[in-house]
Amino acid sequence: MEPKLVVVGSVAYDHVETPWETIAEVLGGSATHFSLASELLVHTGVVAVVGDDFKKSDWQRMEHRGIDLTGLKRTEGLTFRWGGRYDEHLKERTTLFTHLNVFAQFSPEIPAEYRDAPYIFLANIDPDLQHLVLDQVNNPKWVGLDSMNFWITGKKESLVRLLARVHTFFLNDSEAFELTGFRDAFRAAAAIRAMGPKVVVLKKGEHGSVLFVGDEVFSVPALVLPEVKDPTGAGDTYAGGMAGTLARLDDLSPEAMHFAAVVGTCLSSMCVEQFGPDGPCSSDLEALNRRLELFDRQVRHSGRRIS
């Protein structure tokens, strides 16, 4: 079966330090977190590269989940490694190391069977490569984009050209400021939408996210959880849950966008409860619906008025 959703990004081994625990060589990367979440909702293909040290068990883990790995290339060398340390609030993150390894030579090649996928997500890589992806696919219905300050600063021209080619742009407030010069969400989102994207998703970490869709603003708080272990991958899991829902429903209406963001929020709440991708990885639709019920309990209010 051809994937309905394709993600292009990284598959990596992460080293994560929190004040309470250190985990080394845990399966990570944007495409990993994204696809483990989205595959729960819709058949997903991954375009990425790993080294010959990539463990068979990790490959199988993604395969057993159902993810299409035709686009996951294995080449000579070491898999991408990233290390980060969180502060005591699990808010500030310091990058300890970034060893691109085989990822340094990555040039995405979209397999023939992925080219008609109607939903495409460009996880955070060089915007020049993100252009290359779009050059290889046939008129997708929806393109989602993630980036980072590094590219906004270093390859702004390429990124701005890219924005004209995408439907939904995911970014945080410091990236929004870097890109637009506006500190407030409303103005920044308007400036970004003027560059092309119909939808802007402002990610606020533990505080949730805000969607700017046409004239509508949707505020989606994060779930309040008894325990958070590791925020790594939460943003990619959120995007995977959102894109997976849009593709599953095949609906880009504002209401579908809002619901998809709620699903992304629920899946990312499972992600942060565990180190690595175990949370969403081990979940099923029943567990997701239980989490949607928890979201309802925490967020849904009565719609009551003062009389």
Next chain:
Amino acid sequence: MEPKLVVVGSVAYDHVETPWETIAEVLGGSATHFSLASELLVHTGVVAVVGDDFKKSDWQRMEHRGIDLTGLKRTEGLTFRWGGRYDEHLKERTTLFTHLNVFAQFSPEIPAEYRDAPYIFLANIDPDLQHLVLDQVNNPKWVGLDSMNFWITGKKESLVRLLARVHTFFLNDSEAFELTGFRDAFRAAAAIRAMGPKVVVLKKGEHGSVLFVGDEVFSVPALVLPEVKDPTGAGDTYAGGMAGTLARLDDLSPEAMHFAAVVGTCLSSMCVEQFGPDGPCSSDLEALNRRLELFDRQVRHSGRRIS
């Protein structure tokens, strides 16, 4: 008519600097912001002190709103003055000066006609004085409390004794950490509830608030606004809206708490759009209901599940 809700706190003149504008001698203070919001919902009495420089027009402004000012004492000297400066994000606030003036000698005297008020709010003052207030009232149905790090550090014993006498405690995350030693909201709220309060309201500024009520957690995001001018008073306005709603409905159920927090959120969104208390001050129930409608549009989701 005797007030159903009584607030004890400060009435002040504020000096507010934002990166774009400076406003001096604007009507402020916790009891002011609180009562201008709550009076919209329920008849409110104020216990506070002002100096003989307090402008007649400001007294009338509160009176015309309908607030009972029997408990507002005018004495010789200057009214409390506070000055603060906001950073470019309107997030960090530096206190420029605090001139207590007549407030230095403030010892709250509850007028006879306030003593049976079923709803009492203790705005941020010395916890010893907050005890004095509760000593003078007759078994209120609900007591809400606000405090600050200054008292948590300096008068912890008095504050902890006070917690056993209140129903709802409003605080932010740094205060929760200072008080409990826990950085995560869940544990901090549990520790605080073990000290007495049935309900903990964790205030998160521009990110909204989280309520811990029995086994329930309610997450109430702030409204996303096109323009924020001055966050001063937002917390007191929120508390005024919440307490006013509880008193109006005379309902302390979890559902009423949740709705009351939404009303508080809506009123505080009007507060931050203007300097001083003009926003809630000039609003009526119709404007509040329009704001509740906006909250619905931004926050209410479908309750849908994945099928």
